Amino acid sequence: MKTSEATLNEAEIIDYLHKVMDNRFANFILKEMMEVKKLEKSLGVYAGVLKPRGIKERLHAKIVGEALEKGAEKFGVSPETIKSHLKDPYMRKGFAVILRSIAEYGITKPQRLVAPFMVVWDFTKQCNLRCKHCYANATPYPAPDELTLEEKLNVVDQLDEAGVAAISFSGGEPLVNKDFWKVAEYAASKGFYLSVATNGTPISEKVARRLKEVGIRYVEISLDGPTPEIHDEFRGVKGTFNAAIRGIKNAKVAGLSVGIATTATHENLDYIPEILELARNLKADRFIVFNFIPTGRGKGIVREDLTPEEKEELMKYLYEEWKKGDIQIFSTCPAYARISITAMEEGTGDRVSPTHFAEIEIPKEFGGAAKALTEFIGGCGAGRIYCSIEHNGDIQPCVFMPIKVGNAIKDSFVNVWKNSEVFNRLRDRDALDYACKDCPFRYVCGGCRARAYAYYGDILAPDPGCILMKEERGKLVQKVNLNGNPAHLTPDYQRY
Secondary structure, eight states, X not given: OOOOTTOOOHHXXXXXXXXXXXXXXXHHHHHHOXXXXXXXXXXXXXXXXXOOSSHHHHHHHHHHXXXXXXXXXXXXXXXXXXXXXXXXXXXXXXXXXXXXXXXXXXXXXXXXXXSOSEEEEEOOSBOSOOOTTOTTOOBSSOOTTOOOHHHHHHHHHHHHHHTOOEEEEESSOGGGSTTHHHHHHHHHHTTOEEEEEEOSTTOOHHHHHHHHHHTEEXXXXXXXXXXHHHHHHHHTSTTHHHHHHHHHHHHHHTTOEEEEEEEOOTTTGGGHHHHHHHHHHTTOSEEEEEOOOOOGGGGGGGGGSOOHHHHHHHHHHHHHHHTTOSSEEEESSTHHHHHHHHHHHTTSOSEEOOSSOTTOOEEGGGTTHHHHHHHHHOSXXXXXXXXXXXXXXXXXXXXXXXXXXXXXXXXXXXXXXXXXXXXXXXXXXXXXXXXXXXXXXXXXXXXXXXXXXXXXXXXXXXXXXXXXXXXXXXXXHHHHHHHOOOTTOOGGGGGO
């Protein structure tokens, strides 16, 4: 990749921040900018979109700007390009979190952050469908302990103060909840990158336009089959497939970025090429294959989970299709980073996916820094680069890992993020009791911690879908058999 005025991407940002954050600049941030919001303000002043409130803010902006320009020089990127990116409040939030995190913790593998880049907000348990694999056990009505509108707005304020860059609204089905529009509009006014994970059925032409107007940038719509028969059976309601297709088309017409997501199980594994082809025909921007996690209603279909060998072949197939370049193709399985890194090292690949966030990819022209950057980002992001907030304010490592570590209303989001014992365990890839501690890909991938918890009741256990962890899984299953099966571990799990 030739780094030019127009190609400053996330990977390059991280790499030059490594170079920018010398001890002098790190000490300046630690001394002068204890809150991420101050750093965000300095970046806005530097970009020319915010006005300084005095000489001190103007000086801070000058120091921060000069440091960023120093790093950018190594890539031939001009100050004008940096300022252009920083005009977007989402980019300012992301920059501020990285700068503050490196200043506070140094450069770690994976990088420890003072705030998550993204929070997935299970906004409501309310949903109009009855999906077999629903992790939320969604119902037709809001749960009695759902946050009030005032409390939801308070959550937005807390995430803004913490420095969170992106909010993904999920559920349930967020678009059927009465508070969604007010909260989304309020969050957009704070500068977050906003996305919605939806079944697509509520997205009429009017709803699609309104999503665009209130500041939603990306919608991710679920399709679990290429035909009504397959999709509707999985989703529990007839007519769902056709309604979802209409939703996808309406979102595209409204100018929204659109992703099509499918959860891979034995019920649809053979149809994934057809779903991908449908995504191409619908001009979707992204195609994302989700790891199946046997939690919530998903426990009832655990037999449909893929074997490690099936998962490996699926990821290799997805990577080959991604190389065609006509659509972004990703997997939420963190081992997808290993697949892409290995392909590049063997000379058969041309890009790296450093995480299961679809927004980031690293082309091979980035050179030897690709693996280092992938380790910096770190694969599975549960409790590290993102977390979830539930309908009642409970904070979890991710939506698929039902471990309450605190509550945003009762305990303060920032306090939980920094001090949760569970989060801090998830951030240490060298811990002696971490199953992947000896794996050369532990910083790149780390294994899906939600699957480890779902299968073995241990957040640091092996990912049962990882083909590299057969021996460790065997030891664990043997131990389980000797001690008696935990309630969450059925004989079906032991086929791993």
